[in-house]
Amino acid sequence: MLQIIQPSQAGTVESNDILIILTPVSADKGIHVELTSPVLKKYGRQINNVIQEVLREQGIDAVHVSANDRGALDCTIRARMMTAIDRAAAKEVLG
Amino acid sequence: MKLRRTMMFVPGNNPGMLINAGIYGADTIIFDLEDSVALSEKDAARHLVYNAMKSINYPCEVAVRINHISTPFGYKDLETILAVKPDLIRLPKAETAADIKEIDELITAAEIKHGFLPGSINMMAAIETAKGIRNAYDIAAASPRMVALAIGGEDYLADIQTSRTKDGKEFFAGRGQLILAAKEAGIHAIDTVFGDVNNEEDFIAETTRIKEMGFDGKSVVNPRQINIVHEIYTPTEKEIDHAQRVIAAYEESLARKSGVVSLNGKMIDIPVVKRAQRTLAYANAVGKYKGGETL
Incomplete structure (x- = not known):
């Protein structure tokens, strides 16, 4: 399991990209995703699912995610999440 | 016949370019983790290229620099990157066989x-220094995975302390030695990029020149350069016609058990026949010739 111990960001607001900002929260706060996207109505749920999936894979259960989408594909969302997590988790591994 | 006429660089931290990289018709796309990526974004580019390769089925050879x-x-x-099985790993600034091994x-x-x-995963090396040029054959022959040597222009020019000229004389020594090393090792020789993408006239001149020198292809930085290179590398109808006639004359002489072959008064020997066979094989590979017909 990884713990988010410091704020981080990854990605850009260029077309086809997504800017992910992670902020640590206390364990009881759980996961909160704040998403903005020009395709929120059509793809909001899908984008949110990808974000939640990456967090689940990494065993992260408490973090605030701010996601500013600019039409990113799933593979880009996954990549930006992985980078943001690497930068925020600082390799702290919990038993 | 494996073609590497164009090897197109794609910056590794640009999602739009990564996603669309396969649509332009380059023989090889090279996802770049090196010079086009800022030091602070190396991790991001690595994740982006990994995820793009994992989810997108590219229609051409995929290399990662x-x-x-x-x-x-x-x-x-x-x-x-090796976890998503690239076709090719490109090592920049190769200087010794030990790097490759x-x-x-x-x-x-x-x-x-x-x-x-x-x-199943191949390698190529870009040579960008005088030391690398001196060791070019050892680098080319260092592994059975090696399929190409490329010359990396700007770093090479900085290393030998010169700069670009219109007719490319600054590259004569480097290009010449790199071609010999690659050909001796039986692998492709790939020329450097031409960065001035709006200067089509000089790009055509340079590509024509390096093809005549023996290069198998060129690194490109913009999709607009792809068709130009492919056109220059496509055998002309005249070349295909000549190759067909050389082979026909050769086969006829074999049937007659004649030791001497000539076409239009010019003697044809084995190297000429081999060149003609290569022209036809190449024309076939680029879709210009099939079953004895020029397409």
Whole structure:
């Protein structure tokens, strides 16, 4: 399991990209995703699912995610999440 | 016949370019983790290229230019990218056979770890210094995975302390030695990029020149350059016609058991026949010739 111990960001607001900002929260706060996207109505749920999936894979259960989408594909969302997590988790591994 | 007429660089941290990289018709696309990526974004580019390769089925050969293993990024690049089985790993700034051998061993370990066919991931090296040029053959022959040598222009010019000229005389020594090394090792020789993408006239002149020198292809930085290179590398109808007539004359002489072959008064010997066979094979590979017909 990884713990988010410091704020981080990854990605850009260029077309086809997504800017992910992670902020640590206390364990009881759980996961909160704040998403903005020009395709929120059509793809909001899908984008949110990808974000939640990456967090689940990494065993992260408490973090605030701010996601500013600019039409990113799933593979880009996954990549930006992985980078943001690497930068925020600082390799702290919990038993 | 494997074609590498165009090897197109795609910056590794640009999602739009990565996603669309396969649509332009380059023979090879090279996802770049090295010079086009800022030091602070090396991790991001690595994740982006990994995820793009995992989810997109590209219609051409896919190479990844890693950072050199002497930098803090090279080993991590290999560990991440080898998991998604690139067709080709491109090592920049290659200077010794030891560089190639070390990466070969890391690739072998990754193929075993991920259950890939042994030997299925190829390598190429870009030579960008005088030392690298001096060791070019050793680099080319250092591993059976090696399929190409490329000359990396700007770094090479900086190393030999000169600059670009219109007719490319600054590259004569480097290009000449690189071609000989690649051909002796039986692998492709790939020329450097031409960065002035709006200067089509000089790009055509340079590409024509390097084709005549014996290069098998050119690195490109913009999709607009792809068709120009492919056109220059496509045998003309006249060349195809001549090749057909050379082979017909040769076969006729074999049937007659004649020791001497000539076409239009010119003697044809085995190297001429081999060149004609290569012209037809090449024309076939680029879709210009099939079953005795020019298309």
